[in-house]
Amino acid sequence: MFILTFPFIFLSTIIKNSSTENILKTLPPSIQDEVNLTTPEIIAKYNYSSESHNVVTEDGYILTLHRILPKKPYKGSVLVMHGILASSADWIITGPQHGLGYLLSDEGYDVWLGNARGNRYSKNHTTLNPESKKFWDFSWHEIGLYDVPAMIDHILEVTKQEKIFHIAHSQGTTTFYVMCSLRPEYNSKIRAHFSLAPVAFVSHMFSPIFHAIAAADVIVENVAAFINLNEIMPEGGLVSTLGQEVCGLNTLTTILCSNTLFAICGFDCKQLNTTLLPLILAHVPAGCSTKQLLHYGQEINSGIKLYEMMIVRKNTLLGHFRQYDYGFWTNLKRYHSLKPPDYDLSQITTPLYFFYSKNDWISSAWDVGIFAKKLRSLKGKFLISYDSFNHMDYLFGIDARKYVYNKIISLMTRH
Numbered sequence: 204m205f206i207l208t209f210p211f212i213f214l215s216t217i218i219k220n221s222s223t224e225n226i227l228k229t230l231p232p233s234i235q236d237e238v239n240l241t242t243p244e245i246i247a248k249y250n251y252s253s254e255s256h257n258v259v260t261e262d263g264y265i266l267t268l269h270r271i272l273p274k275k276p277y278k279g280s281v282l283v284m285h286g287i288l289a290s291s292a293d294w295i296i297t298g299p300q301h302g303l304g305y306l307l308s309d310e311g312y313d314v315w316l317g318n319a320r321g322n323r324y325s326k327n328h329t330t331l332n333p334e335s336k337k338f339w340d341f342s343w344h345e346i347g348l349y350d351v352p353a354m355i356d357h358i359l360e361v362t363k364q365e366k367i368f369h370i371a372h373s374q375g376t377t378t379f380y381v382m383c384s385l386r387p388e389y390n391s392k393i394r395a396h397f398s399l400a401p402v403a404f405v406s407h408m409f410s411p412i413f414h415a416i417a418a419a420d421v422i423v424e425n426v427a428a429f430i431n432l433n434e435i436m437p438e439g440g441l442v443s444t445l446g447q448e449v450c451g452l453n454t455l456t457t458i459l460c461s462n463t464l465f466a467i468c469g470f471d472c473k474q475l476n477t478t479l480l481p482l483i484l485a486h487v488p489a490g491c492s493t494k495q496l497l498h499y500g501q502e503i504n505s506g507i508k509l510y511e512m513m514i515v516r517k518n519t520l521l522g523h524f525r526q527y528d529y530g531f532w533t534n535l536k537r538y539h540s541l542k543p544p545d546y547d548l549s550q551i552t553t554p555l556y557f558f559y560s561k562n563d564w565i566s567s568a569w570d571v572g573i574f575a576k577k578l579r580s581l582k583g584k585f586l587i588s589y590d591s592f593n594h595m596d597y598l599f600g601i602d603a604r605k606y607v608y609n610k611i612i613s614l615m616t617r618h
């Protein structure tokens with residue numbers, strides 16, 4: 204965890220004595236207030252009608268769905284799901300004309316922005332206290348098994364439809380595959396699914412931060428348990444501590460901040476609108492459990508190691524896409540096998556579309572290629588034509604609309 208938080212600590216020590224006002228000055232005055240607003244408040248500010256819905260999962264988590272009502276004649280509903288450490292804000296921070304949430308709404312779709320358990324909008328439970336260790340005992344496995352189905356059922360019930368669209372980024376795609384493989388009846392509730400930066404097999408993931416977690420797997424798990432660290436970068440993690448103090452002050456800090464974000468996701472900031480950086484860091488990260496990161500770490504370990512990449516041909520070894528590894532005693536009890544079971548990809552039958560890119564350090568083109576071959580309902584696989592497009596650009600990239608969103612909107616009309 205030290206390695207994970209190191210870049211943020213590093214930043215805070217560089218610039219400690221800067222005041223919040225300075226940072227806010229770098230944001231255009233018209234959007235300064237959005238630093239403190241919630242997703243539905245920002246949506247309402249731009250005169251879109253927004254709603255908040257609570258959904259209770261089978262295992263008692265209380266989630267919040269944010270909805271943008273369509274402006275044009277109604278074309279159906281779409282659930283849009285964020286990635287790790289993120290929230291519904293991902294899809295609207297860049298504003299009307301840029302944010303996928305608004306663009307879908309402009310097209311006539313009824314847009315539902317999901318929030319996974321543990322993020323700032325879904326941190327409540329019918330019986331568990333969010334401060335307790337028990338509350339944080341989940342990975343993306345549980346998000347796919349309980350949260351996504353609960354959100355889909357809620358939307359179907361409210362809108363009286365039989366099927367909806369689903370669009371997801373990063374971990375949002377992982378949880379979709381988990382759901383379809385473990386609860387195959389949900390395949391038929393989806394008109395089509397769009398994966399932005401698909402993440403299932405991760406042996407070629409290049410992100411140094413995820414590799415650090417993987418390399419120190421056991422140590423990280425024990426240290427996290429020892430210091431009782433169940434939750435990573437909670438609500439307003441950066442904004443309340445460092446984000447507002449550090450980012451956006453001047454060119455130097457802007458560069459440092461964007462590189463911190465991109466150390467996780469892939470360098471090259473050509474697509475990042477640096478003006479928006481203080482606002483992005485006010486909303487991302489939005490919190491997740493340690494177990495979510497550890498589960499990805501286990502997946503990396505189930506394939507080849509970083510050092511082996513130098514000597515082994517890149518595409519020769521493949522890791523697993525499987526359930527959480529509890530160590531063999533608990534595995535025996537839970538799964539009746541020493542190793543956790545793989546997710547059964549043959550159960551995925553929803554029409555799928557993949558968007559991936561060469562400069563993505565989390566969703567590598569190699570892994571996407573391997574994964575694609577195992578799916579029978581993949582309808583299209585699109586490599587972003589702009590080579591340095593990275594993992595975050597799907598959300599905040601200046602040209603995300605041009606390279607990704609327009610294509611999704613046109614593909615949706617086929618289903």
Ligand SMILES: *[C@@H]1O[C@H](CO)[C@@H](O)[C@H](O)[C@H]1NC(C)=O
Pocket residue numbers: 227235236237238239
């Ligand atoms: C945001 O909230 C903080 C703390 O409540 C406050 O100091 C700051 O002035 C607010 N910023 C804006 C732009 O409203």
Ligand SMILES: *[C@@H]1O[C@H](CO)[C@@H](O)[C@H](O)[C@H]1NC(C)=O
Pocket residue numbers: 248249250
């Ligand atoms: C929203 O509507 C109000 C009232 O009609 C108007 O004053 C305001 O400028 C609009 N805001 C935006 C962002 O369009």
Ligand SMILES: *[C@@H]1O[C@H](CO)[C@@H](O)[C@H](O)[C@H]1NC(C)=O
Pocket residue numbers: 265327328329
């Ligand atoms: C959490 O849920 C409980 C039970 O449903 C409710 O009484 C409480 O107000 C909620 N807390 C927050 C912070 O929303």
Ligand SMILES: *[C@@H]1O[C@H](CO)[C@@H](O)[C@H](O)[C@H]1NC(C)=O
Pocket residue numbers: 231234297298476478479601
């Ligand atoms: C960057 O964001 C600001 C604030 O929303 C906006 O005015 C500007 O047009 C954006 N720049 C680009 C290149 O999209």
